[in-house]
Amino acid sequence: MIIRCRLPEAIGNSRQFHEEWTAFLIQLETDGGLFGWGENTFLPHAVSAHVRHRLLPALMGKDPTAVLPLFRAMERTVGYDRRGAAMMAISAADMAIWDLAGRALGVPVATLLGGAVRDRVTAYASGPFMRRGPDPYARYEAEVSDYLKAGFRAFKIRAGIDPAADEAIIRRLRDLAGPDIAIALDINQGYLVRTALELDERLRGLGVLWIEEPIQPDDIAGYRFLAGKMHAPLAGGEALAGLKAFADFLSPRTFDIVQPDLSICGGFTVARAIAALGEANDVPVISHTFGTPINFFASLQLAAVLPEHRLTAGLGYPLLEYDVGENAMRQRLPITPVSADGTVAIPDRPGIGFEVDRAAFEPFIVEHWEEHL
Ligand SMILES: [Mg+2]
Numbered sequence: 001m002i003i004r005c006r007l008p009e010a011i012g013n014s015r016q017f018h019e020e021w022t023a024f025l026i027q028l029e030t031d032g033g034l035f036g037w038g039e040n041t042f043l044p045h046a047v048s049a050h051v052r053h054r055l056l057p058a059l060m061g062k063d064p065t066a067v068l069p070l071f072r073a074m075e076r077t078v079g080y081d082r083r084g085a086a087m088m089a090i091s092a093a094d095m096a097i098w099d100l101a102g103r104a105l106g107v108p109v110a111t112l113l114g115g116a117v118r119d120r121v122t123a124y125a126s127g128p129f130m131r132r133g134p135d136p137y138a139r140y141e142a143e144v145s146d147y148l149k150a151g152f153r154a155f156k157i158r159a160g161i162d163p164a165a166d167e168a169i170i171r172r173l174r175d176l177a178g179p180d181i182a183i184a185l186d187i188n189q190g191y192l193v194r195t196a197l198e199l200d201e202r203l204r205g206l207g208v209l210w211i212e213e214p215i216q217p218d219d220i221a222g223y224r225f226l227a228g229k230m231h232a233p234l235a236g237g238e239a240l241a242g243l244k245a246f247a248d249f250l251s252p253r254t255f256d257i258v259q260p261d262l263s264i265c266g267g268f269t270v271a272r273a274i275a276a277l278g279e280a281n282d283v284p285v286i287s288h289t290f291g292t293p294i295n296f297f298a299s300l301q302l303a304a305v306l307p308e309h310r311l312t313a314g315l316g317y318p319l320l321e322y323d324v325g326e327n328a329m330r331q332r333l334p335i336t337p338v339s340a341d342g343t344v345a346i347p348d349r350p351g352i353g354f355e356v357d358r359a360a361f362e363p364f365i366v367e368h369w370e371e372h373l
Helices: 044-059 067-075 083-107 139-152 163-177 193-202 220-229 243-250 265-283 293-303 328-332 358-364
Strands: 002-012 019-029 033-042 120-126 155-159 181-188 208-211 234-236 319-323 343-345 364-367
Touching: 002 044, 002 328, 002 358, 019 044, 019 083, 033 083, 033 293, 044 067, 044 083, 067 083, 067 265, 083 234, 083 265, 083 293, 120 139, 139 155, 139 163, 155 163, 155 208, 163 181, 163 193, 193 208, 193 220, 220 234, 220 243, 243 265, 265 293, 293 319, 358 364
Parallel strands: 120 155, 120 319, 155 181, 181 208, 208 234
Antiparallel strands: 002 019, 002 364, 019 033, 120 343
């Protein structure tokens, strides 16, 4: 099904404002009544068609716990598009297969991935976003104050108006938050290489956690140039799909932090390979997480098994991206709250650990189909 959630107020980044967001959700079901959920948040209509007409015929009637054979069967349906919509469709189906396999075997996905090495993960507030008006950063200090009160010890602002404005807001937020709170910037592909270098120069000494996606997401030459020049850690990867795309950025080493989105990169099957590539290159891999609670809970399972990397101020990787936005879906389908110490509990329930009430999605469904064996 395709769902749409209107936002109470438009939120923006350096490229665009969003009035709503959409997602494709798939619920795979066995004849025994077991189910598994998957999501793609980026290209819902293309993904919906691809899942329905290309992937499901390869999955129907097969053992739902055979996650790797099922992934290979889906992969064989893709000839020409290993980095785009086809891989996003595989991501949604693969997420649902791992969820279903966990539920069938009575274990969390983290157990299928080798076993959880932690039961809590530190969350970073994914905000503030820009608002319409003369100063898109006008509410940043008020919103960050709310995050700090809620317990967050890290947050990520949407930036990229121009390097001087970015520097000014970071200075104000550093004064507000103090030295022990981690502050990251997401440029959302808004700059050119030279602008990114100017921003990096202006932020020297301000203790920035990372600068994310300063340029176009697949500009490998640009990112390699930046990686050799920048002082702040360079992060990216949310827009990349397929293992080869990540391999290009990890060898030679380019990103300092790699951010695959489970609903885009190829699901758990590809994400665990990306995590292995990151481990081999000593680069932290943390998930990019936006969308419905299904991607959130899937990302928690991945966070349970990722390697530990220390940061300053008592923080460390992995970190969990946490959508702090208010919307109608959040009210009906809450995600796990952040504790006073800034961490989120990782559920020890079968599958991705989210007891989804399908009825809760009803007000948001704009397209729906079913296929039966
Ligand atoms: Mg981003």
